[in-house]
Amino acid sequence: MQEKNQLSTLSLAILGLIGQKPLSGYDVRKVFSTTPMGHFSSSPGAIYPALKRIEKNGWIKGEVKNRKTLRPKLVFKLTDTGRKVLAEHLTRPVTKDDVMWHMDDLMLRFAFLGHVVGRKQTVKFLKEFAAEVEAHLSSLRQYMDEVRETMSPYGRLAMDNGLDSYRVNARWARRAIKQLQQSGE
Amino acid sequence: MQEKNQLSTLSLAILGLIGQKPLSGYDVRKVFSTTPMGHFSSSPGAIYPALKRIEKNGWIKGEVKNRKTLRPKLVFKLTDTGRKVLAEHLTRPVTKDDVMWHMDDLMLRFAFLGHVVGRKQTVKFLKEFAAEVEAHLSSLRQYMDEVRETMSPYGRLAMDNGLDSYRVNARWARRAIKQLQQSGE
DNA sequence: AATTTCATGTAACCAGTTACATGATTCA
DNA sequence: TGAATCATGTAACTGGTTACATGAAATT
Structure with missing residues (x-):
């Protein structure tokens, strides 16, 4: 569908992180707020919508870890297309x-x-x-x-x-x- | 009125340039597209609205150089408050x-x-x-x-x-x- | 005569910011 | 039991992007 893999910097950062290991939105925020990658906003208003967008693109897939809790924890992992898009972007x-x-x-x-x-x-x-x-x-x-x-x-x-x-x-x-x-x- | 001198990077760049000498929107665009300051977008959709905003803040003032042409050329210069705001921002x-x-x-x-x-x-x-x-x-x-x-x-x-x-x-x-x-x- | 450069703008869109909101779980 | 941390989200706003649009003046 969307061919232009015009990853924004934030999307790239998120995709790259999730590529290393599956992460929840909260995990991503934590990385951005506690490591030298911190110049990305860790605000929920940036992260959660971005995750949704990326998921809609089919590059990541969220899996609910709802161990009977009401607040489900969504852990995202890279899909195959996601890995392909990422690799292509990185090797441009x-x-x-x-x-x-x-x-x-x-x-x-x-x-x-x-x-x-x-x-x-x-x-x-x-x-x-x-x-x-x-x-x-x-x-x-x-x-x-x-x-x-x-x-x-x-x-x-x-x-x-x-x-x-x-x-x-x-x-x-x-x-x-x-x-x-x-x-x- | 607006006390928070929360200059965006683009506003700062524009304000600083105009502080060195009065410039039109086109002049600003030219600087951004031909010098090492070029990582700022020189797109009209960024520059002209930004100039308007800054003028509305009272930091610059446009003066029409309309030598009888229909297309007036607007040359902006720093106001006194503009210079004060700029100096304050720079010396933070x-x-x-x-x-x-x-x-x-x-x-x-x-x-x-x-x-x-x-x-x-x-x-x-x-x-x-x-x-x-x-x-x-x-x-x-x-x-x-x-x-x-x-x-x-x-x-x-x-x-x-x-x-x-x-x-x-x-x-x-x-x-x-x-x-x-x-x-x- | 055609092209480039000067010169200013708008409209639709998109991504990110700030602030708000909710509630569970763990730790002191 | 109160505070901090875990965890996810929305709403209003703002600023910048892309693309479009117009037309004069200068250059080739």
Whole structure:
């Protein structure tokens, strides 16, 4: 039905978590409110509707653990299509656009990737990521050289921060590739 | 009327830009679509309503440059209250929460800060920023030590990236402080 | 003459926020 | 027995997205 697997960041986060192990809405909220994944809202008004949407898409399925209680606890697990959609989303090519404006999504993708598709694909992702970051880095450097004089010291410092961030991401990716490559055979 | 200066990120970006020099909606869109500030949507459906909202708040005022054309060009400039609200927003203390979940907003604040309130206040901001980032860094490190063994290599790498990012931000801030301090007297 | 850029807007939609609401279970 | 935590949800609102729409001015 809905082909565009245009996962929102929140949906991706939820799908990825449930992919690791079945969770209830409350469990998801707990993860978002107590771990470094906490920049996602853990508000019920975000989580429960999102779970319903995702279930309606057929990517997860809720199972009622109603041990005679009135308040049923709904534990969601990934369906087969869900796993497929997730894997497809995670392994999409890394674009320039992603690197420029959706770095956080890329990191989220990485965090789930190894678990869903394994080491080889993860290394592939990281290589694309590194290449794209390095490309962007050099074009940013060029842009900066062009506008450097026209900017205030503050503007320059702000841009330096951007450069630093990309640089550290590139280095991290290269390091990660090495580690993953020598950890498996 | 509306006291809560709960600027959304987009409003802050617009307000900050207009604070540097008067701009039309089209000008704002152009900045968002051609500079590193481009992760803001430059879509008219975002910009024009936002400008109206901000104007209704009394923070900017549009002036029609209608050189007899039918399509008037609206150039917005910051009002006095606007400048006050902006300055107040930019100089708010840097919180742990900001550092954890709104790093991009902090960078945006920094980028405008020097222009709006000057070097001394900017340095103060950077010192708070550095301190808060360093504090968060050490608590993150601690958290990581606790959960390190329980995590997959992928999870560990993802967390490493987080640590790297904070580390580089802390270093950047310390460097920026030094530069700004020795650049003025 | 045709295309691109300037310039401003609206309408339908969607996702997320805040605040509210309910009630069971466990712990002090 | 009172508080905290478990557990799920709704309703009103807000802000941003996508797509549509219009037309002047400048460039090719």
